[in-house]
Amino acid sequence: MSDLEQVHGIHAVEALLRHHPKRVKKLVLAQALSTPRVQVLRDLAQQLRITVEECERHELDERIEGVHQGVLALVSPSQVWSEQMLESLLDQQEQAPLILALDGVTDPHNLGACLRTADAAGALAVIVPKDKSATLTATVRKVACGAAEVMPLVTVTNLARTLEKLRKRGLWVVGTAGEAEQSIYQQDMTGPLVLVMGAEGKGMRRLTREHCDYLVKLPMAGSVSSLNVSVAAGICLFEAVRQRQ
Numbered sequence: 486m487s488d489l490e491q492v493h494g495i496h497a498v499e500a501l502l503r504h505h506p507k508r509v510k511k512l513v514l515a516q517a518l519s520t521p522r523v524q525v526l527r528d529l530a531q532q533l534r535i536t537v538e539e540c541e542r543h544e545l546d547e548r549i550e551g552v553h554q555g556v557l558a559l560v561s562p563s564q565v566w567s568e569q570m571l572e573s574l575l576d577q578q579e580q581a582p583l584i585l586a587l588d589g590v591t592d593p594h595n596l597g598a599c600l601r602t603a604d605a606a607g608a609l610a611v612i613v614p615k616d617k618s619a620t621l622t623a624t625v626r627k628v629a630c631g632a633a634e635v636m637p638l639v640t641v642t643n644l645a646r647t648l649e650k651l652r653k654r655g656l657w658v659v660g661t662a663g664e665a666e667q668s669i670y671q672q673d674m675t676g677p678l679v680l681v682m683g684a685e686g687k688g689m690r691r692l693t694r695e696h697c698d699y700l701v702k703l704p705m706a707g708s709v710s711s712l713n714v715s716v717a718a719g720i721c722l723f724e725a726v727r728q729r730q
Contacts, residue, residue, distance in 0.1 A: 488562065489510055489559040489560060489561060489562075490559075490560050490561070490562055490563065490623075491548070491549065491557060491558070491559060491560075491623050492557070492558045492560055492623060492626050493545075493549050493551070493553035493554070493556060493557045493558070493623055493626075493627060494552070494553060494554055494556060494626070494627040494630075495522050495523070495526070495554050495556050496627075496630035496631045497558075497626040497627055497629065497630065497631050497633065497634065498512070498526060498556050498557075498558045499522075499525065499526060499529070499631060500630075500631025500632075500633075500634040500635060501558055501560060501631075501634050502526065502529040502530065502533065502535075502558075503529070504634050504635050505560075505634055506529075506533045506535070507561075508560045508561045509530075509533070509535050509558050509559075509560050510535070510536075510559050510560060510561065511535065511536045511537075511538060511558070511559040512526065512527075512530045512535055512536070512537045512538070512556075512557075512558055512559075513537075513538045513539075513540060513545070513556075513557040513558070513559070514526070514527075514537060514538070514539050514540075514555060514556060514557075515539070515540065515541070515542040515545055515555030515556075516539045516540065516541060516542070518542075518555040518556075523555070523556065526556065542555060545557055549623065550623070550624070551623070551624055551627060552627070553627075563621050565640060566610065566637045566638055566639040566640070567639070567640075568639065568641055568647060568650070570637070570639070571610055571612070571637070571639045574609055574610060574637065575609070575654060578609060581675065581676050581677045581678070581729070582609045582656065582677050582678070583606065583607065583608045583609060583678050583680070583722070583725055583726075583729075584608060584609050584610050584611075584612060584651070584656070584678070584679045584680070585599060585603045585608050585610075585611045585612070585679075585680050585682070585718060585722065586611070586612040586613075586644065586647075586648065586679055586680065586681045586682070587599060587611065587612070587613050587618065587681075587682055587714070587718075588614065588644055588681060588682065588683045588684060588689045588690055588693045589614070589617055589618060589683060589684035589687060589689075589690065590613070590618060590619060590682070590684055590685075590714055591617065591618060591619050591684065592619060592685075593619045593622050593624040593625045593628070594624065594625075594628050594715075595619070595685075595713065595714050595715045596613070596618075596619040596620075596625050596628075597624065597625040597626065597627065597628025597629040597632075597633065598628055598629070598715035598719075599611060599682075599714070599715050599718050600625070600629040600632045600633050600636050600638065601628070601629045601630055601632040602715065602718055602719040602722055603632070603636055603718070603722060604629075604632035604635060604636045605632075606719075606722035606723055606725070606726050607726065608636070608722065609637070610636070610637040610638070610639050611636060611637070611638050611639065612639045612640075612641060612644065612647060612679075613638065613639070613640055613641075613644075614640070614641060614642070614643070614644045615640045615641065615642055618640075620638075620640065621633060621638060644692075644693055645690075645692040645693055645695070645696045648679060648681070648693065648696040648697070649696050651679050652696070652698065654677075655677055656677040656678060656679050657676055657677065657678050657679070657698050657699070658678075658679045658681060658696060658697045658698050658699075659672060659674065659678060659679070659680055659681065659697065659698065659699045659700075659701055660681040660683070660689050660693065660694055660697035660699070660700050660701070661680075661681065661682055661683065661688075661689075661700070661701055661702065661703070661717065661721060662683070662688055662689065662694065662700045662701075662702060663688065663702055663705075663711060664700075664702070665700035665701050665702040666700075666702075667699065667700070667701050667702070668701060668702060668703070668704050669701045669702065669703055669720070669721050669724050670704075670724065671701075672699060672701045673728070674724060674725040674728050674729070675725075675728050675729055678725060680718070680721055680722065680725065681693060681697060682714050682717060682718050682721070683714075684714065685711065685713065685714050686711075701721075703717055703720060703721070
């Protein structure tokens with residue numbers, strides 16, 4: 486089972502069991518772990534005829550970095566979403582799509598939080614470049630609280646080129662930049678939209694910026710000059726949700 490991935494944490498493992506049960510090959514639980522949430526995992530595994538193994542908690546501590554909550558799933562490798570698969574998703578979409586693109590976000594905690602927020606906002610997918618970007622890891626899955634198992638994460642070779650393709654499909658590309666003149670609250674976000682968030686500190690790269698139709702900013706009233714990228718993404722995504730309702 487050396488080719489299997491490890492997914493830990495109650496939320497992430499439950500999402501896998503409910504949405505992608507065929508990927509789960511074994512469930513490993515800390516001995517004497519008995520809570521209602523863990524019992525749900527046991528029951529799901531039993532219904533799906535998935536092997537449940539128990540071990541000492543310190544064994545899980547040695548195998549897993551971070552907070553595992555005594556729960557580990559061994560799963561087949563994640564499906565990698567391609568641009569072609571994103572095109573297919575767009576073809577099937579009946580409502581105006583909302584997509585989140587992250588340019589140079591390297592912190593797995595931020596990627597996990599953005600996946601969770603994108604799922605909550607009803608986004609179609611999250612796009613990241615293959616290079617200089619965080620990708621799906623156990624930490625990302627844990628922070629995403631199950632969203633990593635249901636939200637398509639599309640990795641692309643050239644983000645600027647992908648944005649141009651999406652523009653040609655009729656999507657508007659709105660990038661966030663501190664020096665933008667227009668506030669996010671002044672921008673029409675009701676149509677087919679790609680929201681682009683840059684890395685903390687550096688912001689969007691020049692080529693990415695050049696492929697945006699509009700640049701917007703979050704009005705900052707305090708002493709700090711910027712927000713954590715996952716917080717900013719949440720504010721912007723839910724402004725789009727508010728306008729669409």
